[in-house]
Amino acid sequence: MSGTFTTSTARNIFFGGTIFFALVFLALTFQNEQIIPQRDQRAQLAANPSIAAGKKVWENNQCIGCHTLFGEGAYFAPELGNVYKRRGPEFIKAWIAAQPTHTPGRRQMPQFNLTDKQLDDLVAFFKYVSEINTNNWPPNIEG
Ligand code: HEC
Known part of the structure; x- marks a missing residue:
């Protein structure tokens, strides 16, 4: 187990996760900006x-x-x-x-x-x- 989970795997999970959730956050922000004027x-x-x-x-x-x-x-x-x-x-x-x-x-x-x-x-x-x-x-x- 410890043999397959290398430092570079950890780094990839960290950067991959960070980028993925940053994109999710941007998409949700964009969607929110579309909805707010309709509800104003x-x-x-x-x-x-x-x-x-x-x-x-x-x-x-x-x-x-x-x-x-x-x-x-x-x-x-x-x-x-x-x-x-x-x-x-x-x-x-x-x-x-x-x-x-x-x-x-x-x-x-x-x-x-x-x-x-x-x-x-x-x-x-x-x-x-x-x-x-x-x-x-x-x-x-x-x-
Ligand atoms: C002391 C408590 C009390 C206060 C204060 C009060 N109500 Fe009510 N109201 C009731 C009760 C109890 C009912 C439901 C009575 C029944 O169904 O026989 C009701 C029902 C209503 C309904 C009908 C609701 C429905 O679903 O049919 C309206 C409209 C309403 N109230 C408006 C108001 C407004 C506007 C105010 C403030 C100016 C107010 N009430 C203050 C007790 C109160």
């Missing part, structure tokens, strides 16, 4: 101030204290990163306005007394987050 949503953010306003409504009312966004947050209530696609804008606004449901045996969501403008902003925010490519995360769509 900054233009959308700049064009629609409702999205940032909706994020403020989301933050100021501590929605994350019960819900998750992309799997991050609390596990008391459903995932909302994809709620725009699951439910659509009208359901979301009607739902928030109709809380609490007082349905026996179901967890309750408080009434936040949001204005129509705040509801529209929230919907713009939910639409924006629903279009972010998360590679299908979280795997369980209702969280």
